[in-house]
Structures are given as structure tokens and as C-alpha cells.
Amino acid sequence: MSDTDVVPNRRISWVSTDRERAWIEMPAPRFAPATGMPNVLLRTDRRHQTVEGFGVCFNELGWRALSRLGDADRAEIFDELFAPGRGTGFSVCRMPVGANDFSTDWYSYDEVDGDLDLEHFSIEHDRASLIPYIHEALRRRPDLKLWASPWSPPSWMKTNGHYAAALPWRGNDIDNGLRPDQVGAEGTDMMIQEPRYLAAYAEYFARFVEAYRAEGIDISMVMPQNEFNSPQVFPSCTWTPEGLARFIAVLGPRMRELGVDVFFGTQERPAPEHLATVLADPDAGPFVSGAGFQWAGKGAIADAHRIAPHLSLYQTEQECGDGRNDWRFARYTWSLMKRFFEAGANAYTYWNLALDEGGVSRWGWAQNSLVVVDPETNGYRYTHEFFVMKHLAHHVQAGATRIDAFSWTGHENQLAFENPDGSIVIVMQNDLADEMPVTIALDGAAFDVVLPADSFSTIHIAAA
Template sequence: MSTAPISWIVTTTDAAWQQHEPATTSPITGMPDVFVGVDDPRQSIEGFGASFNELGWTALELLDDDAREGVLRSFFEPDAGLDLTLCRMPLGANDFSRDWYSYDEVDGDLALEHFSIDNDRATLIPFIRAAKRYQPELRLWASPWSPPSWMKTNGHYAGAQPRLDQSVKNGLRDDQVGHEGTDMFRLDDDHLAAYAAYFGRFIDAYAAEGIEIGMVMPQNEFNSAQVFPSCTWTPEGLARFIGHLAPEMGRRDVDVFLGTLERPNPDLVQFVVNDPVAGPALSGVGAQWAGKGALAVIHHDNPALRIYQTEQECGDGLNDWRYARYAWTIMKQFFSNGASAYMYWNMALLEGGVSRWGWAQNSLVVVDPETRTVRYTHEYHLLRHVSGAVAVGARVLPTVSYTGFENQLAFVNPDGSIVLVAHNDLGHEQSVSYLLGDRFFEAVLPADSFSTFVIPAV
């Protein structure tokens, strides 16, 4: 039995990423609290990431060069922090863009003669290039929040009007409001073909900038009409569009996932998976927010379908410990139900995290616009507890407890090391014992803490 020391890192609300005295294996002294299924590896981990958003880059631009590079290094450089390897980006404007735009807003331009990614040259392109300096093998995928406004039935980028108590405006008329369960896209073949070609032009334009996009999803939150860029689709509409989109992407060796699903209804996915044209074209499915409630059924019924968690729930701009604890429950639910990749949302925002459309959200780092300084949030450190230790190609390991401690995730890395991340959500320290095959160890988890144990390979 190996007696090599077990690395142990602890984060509490008052102290992040503290090196704890190493744990050690020992003879079994009693019934373990947690059994780790080392002989039953589950899905393979494709990577961890976050989203490249315009407001993330404009926030980081306020920092001096050294501070900005320090943040980028902590996000992307291997072994320096989060080690992000698989990230999302918007295809056109999203809710954390500077304002609405698409790559072709010329009405009726089905030939896309006016297509241009010039808007992105000030924000997304330099942001991604900066990341790739530290992570040259960074993989990217993209999804739109809204098609060009002229491709939609309401002729507008949004689908809902701001509430009366919101100061932001989007100019949407009463007769332009969208509704869940309807297709806001013009579903004639000419517009479907043009939109598929629009995706293709996007892939080609970014490739010309040296940025490869490896996967696309047809629509962010396809059931949600929002005050910001959005577009509702029915499963029938998505299946028709994927029939046009898949050949365009196939010619470019780009995968197509179905997503992003934000409702706890697996039938919304299963309809498209069962479509004779769209289904075979799908490489996976992306889910976020309430979509996590559909994962168990989706994974059970479609075990070969890859599952990405596409956007961690966004918080409220407070970036407090309370939300980091909640984010842990999201992470547990996704990995326990087949997810092979996990995406945080905003990498960086100004203090308060308010979008162009008035929604305050959390971020991995927060930039103070007055002092032009940066701080790392609790959720940064929580993500690091997992992404900083779990390598691409790791496998999820199941855990079971007969004493009621279910608050952990386990992985086995390609090198055979085992990563065990545990959360003690009690207000006092808690002793927990673990059995991993024939290896046993005990640890006293500090009160209200996250711990990462790295157990060397046998």
C-alpha cells in the first residue's frame, strides 16, 4: 500500500488556497465514511472553462499590463491557477456585450455580402489571443444569443421588454414580444440556409485570425425571450435548422451540439435527437441553469451523447461566499449526471457586475474602476479547487457514503492520481474518512471549507 503523502489544499471564507499539512494513508480503523469507486470510472473530462465576453475584456483593459497579464496567467497558464482549456464565446452580441450587434445587420442580405466580424477586433479577438499566449491549445466553442434581427419574425434582437422598474431600454414594441414555445426565427429555407452560412462565415473569419472554433450550438437558452439578445425556438424549428447547419459545419470539421437547454425538460432534447436528419448530426448537448434538472434522463436515454455544462448560474454581482457554496452544488449535480465539461460564465467584470441591460452578475475576478485594481472572488478559488487539479482526460469516479457524507467529487487523472474535492458545509470542523480501493485516509475538514486532496498514483 502506498504511503506517499496526500496533498491537501483548503479554502475558507477568510483564507483562500491554503496548503494544509499533508494527509497520509493508514490501515483501516473502522467503517469508512466515503467509498470512492476507483474500479468504476465514469465519463471523461474534456476540460474546464469560462466565456469570453466583451465586458470582460473592457474590464481587464483598465488594469496595467502587469496586472492584466497576471490575471490571464492565473486563468490559462498550466499549473498557475485555473488551467482553463475549453472556453465559450458568443457568436455576435450577448447580454455582456457592449451593446447589440450582429455580423450582418443589412436587411434581406441573404447572400451575406455585408458580413463582417470587425466589431470583435476591439474586444473578443484580442481577449482570445491574449488567452492563447498562455494556453496555446485552448479549445473554443460558440453560440449565438440572437440571429441578425432581420432573420427574426419580430425584426428585433430582443424578445422581452424591460420591467417598469428597469432604467435600461431596448426599444421593443408590444407586438414584437416573443414567447416560449414559438419560433422567433423565420423558418423558410432561404433564411435557414442563410443563417447556416452565417455560422460558416463566422468560423472562416475567425480561422483567418488564427482562432479555431471547434464546436457550435444553435442558440443560447432557446426557450427564453429576454430583454437582451435572445431568440426562442421550438424543438421542431431547431431540428429544421440543424438540418441546414450540420452540412456547413461538417465541411469545416466543426461539431454541432444541441443547446443551450435551460429548462428541466428532457423531451426538448429528445425530440431533436430522434429527428432522422438532425439527430445523427449531433455530437452532444449543452445545458445550463434549470437544464440541470433534465440531465439524469438525457444521460440515461442517450449515454453516447456528450454533455457540457455551458454556463454556471450567474449570481447577483455580490460575489459572496453564499454563492460560492451554491456554485458547488451546481458543479456536483452536473458531474454526477454525466457532464464532461464545465464552464463558468463571466471571467472579469467591473465592481457590481452590471451588464448593458442592467443585470448584475458575478465573475471570477472583479476590477475596481476607480483604483484600477483586481481581486479574485470566492468562485475563482472554488473553481480552482477542481479545475486546477483535474486534468483533461480525467474520469469521474462515483462515491457513496453509508454515514451520510455525500459532499464530495472524485476524479482519476490520466497519470493515475486521484483528486478528491470535499465541502464541509457545517459551522464546525468535521472528521471524514475515505476508502479508495485498498487505501484509507482520514481528514478533519475545517468548518465551512472546501478541500482538495490529490492522492498519488499507486
């Protein structure tokens, strides 16, 4: 029996990445009749969630880093990250509403105290950074889906009258200007809960959406607050779930008028009851079409999928590392991706696209990025995490379905998907210090690969 009799027209390709070499094309395996027990059985009849896409967040310090590069280098990076079929092909991305921890400094779109009519609203600040940043991505990916969340409302809309909610960390010599009496606390609403303030803040979101549309940038979805449980030294604002429900009840109708979805989030605690509280509110729940989770929120996503299987569930910010961009954290990145997708995530968002070497924020926190720019030489490099992301994002198409990759032999370290075109993608980690032989079966046929030590592999099986 020939290979084509076993699985007709199913060509296999394989790429691998380890600590020393990235995205290496490996010898293509070939199907043969399955004669024994495989290590991994691909089950296209066992289907899970649909994948909406992969993405990254547009932050001001990322644009500052990329602006150090020559035009050709910068174009190469945007091609590699956004051009369909080229590299990661990111299709679902995030941006802040005003300042965040990787902005150049604190700002909002209206810092005139008491301006409930938003007469002074302006996105002028963003013309130097976020607007050109996003436009560069849109040139490669005109259908890019963009969503947004604030890290803080305008300071005058908050109970403490300040952008931050926590004093600087011990040993951090950066003064954020917060007084001890202005410190916020988890489980409280730092956003003023008066109806007129909630209405003004909902209109603030609407002005943001409309202003960006005037720039040719469409915001398709918003979340009301980044990490609503966490008082931070940088722009932040705590909310209770009840406070968020009050706001979403006002925000939802205004966003619906503009054709913009509202998600609950971003949630950074393993507490599915927070989402349940908002969904149960008769005035807020009907406007929630999805939810976003990051950091310890990964402990709530599986229950959220059970509580509300109709919602889209996004991983909204990958944990950010320590600025070293080392292989250790690339391995951790894989564990995060695997956990979120196995829990039911529909989309996966990396954090910083690019940063200067060391990745230090305005508020003193060193973090990782997909691209590192050297301010001394104006050169750049792709990090290990870029290639781990690429192992999924390059091959897993929008609209793909996660399928079972079943193993009973200890070969359980993989994710598998079926693309809309019928192709199959299996991404595997060999976390051992030795090579790992694996037999993979599909539809009564099988093939063998030997995964390199301490590596990631993507195997793409073309459509029949």
C-alpha cells in the first residue's frame, strides 16, 4: 500500500526551535499505515473552542524603541509580525485607552477637572505614538481586529484624584506623586460611582472610539478596566464587580450604538464569581459578549467557559517576564499558552511587541518583548518568545478549532488544531534534555518524528 493510499494528498512539514537555533525546517515525515500503538492520536472528531486569533499590545515605549531603527529594519519587523502568511500574522491586537504602564508618562484624553461634558476631550497625545504605530500594522493587515481598555480613568473621575493607586515598591526610587492617603485597595471602587460620572465616562469611551475612527482605526471591542482588582504604582483603578456592573449598564448601550462589543475584564484573579456577578445583573449582563483574563485570571477561565459557554474568552496579556528575554521564560510562555488554550481561550495576546534592551517601563519595571532594540547600535533581534509565539500563530488560522491530541504514554505536551482549510497543526514541546521519538496517528495512518532536545516543534499536515 502506498502512502497516498493511506492518507491521500496529505503533505507534512515540520519546523523546530531550540535555545541555539530558531525556526529550522526539519526533514518532512511521511505517513504510513498505523501498525502499532501511537504516542499521540489526533482526534478531529473531538472538537473544542474556535480560535479567533493571536496578537500583541501597542504601547508607547514600543513605538519609541522601533523609531530608533532605520526604515528598512522597521518595515521588516512589521512585515514579520503582521503580514498574512509571513511570520506571526497577528490579527487580534490590544491598545490602551490613555496611559498605561508602558506609556511615556501619565496622561488621559481629558484632564480638565470636572469636565463632565468632555469639552476638552482630545487624542492629540496619541498622534506621536499610538496612531502611527497602529497604522504601520494596518498597512500589512487591513483587517486587523483591535480592542482597547483603560488602565485608569481621568484622574478627576477617581476617588483619590490621582492616576496611580499604590506607592512605589520598596527599593524603587521613582516617585509617582501619590500620597499615603490616596492609596487604593482591592475590593473598592476608585472610580466615582455617581451616575453623572459613569455617564461621562461612558461618553469618554465613545469619544475615543469616534476619534480613532476618524483616524482610520476601528475599535471593535472594549473592556472597562485593566486589572480591576489591582492598585498599582502606575495608571490603575480598582473596581468591585458590582461597580463594573453599574458602569457596563451605562457603557453597553452607548457602545451598541457604535457597533462596539463590550467584554468583561481584564480579570487578574482566579475568581469566576466576578464574571458571574456581572452576568447576573439584568442591566449589565445582556451587554457582555466576552471576557478577558490575564495573570492569575488563568485560574478562572475554565470555570468562566462552564458558566457562560456563549462568551468569547480572551487571554488579554501574557505575563511579562523580567527584561532578560531568556530561554527559561520562553519555556514558561509555552506553558501559559497551553494552559489558556486547554481552558478554552479563543484568542491569545502577547504584551510588549518591542522594547529597548532591558525593557524598563516609565515606572521602573523591566519586562520582556518580542523584539529587542539596542539603543547603542540601533540594531534589533527577535527574542525566544517571538519564535514560541510564531510556532502557533504562523500556522493556526483564524477560525481554527482546537482538537484533541490524545496520549496515554506520557507524550501529553502538545496542542492541536484543525484549520478552516482542513489542515492540521500540532505544536509540541520536548522539555527533556534528550531527543524524544514520537509516533503521531491520524485517520488510521501514522508518522514518526524525533523531537530535538529541549525544543518546540510545529508539524503542519496539509488538507486532504
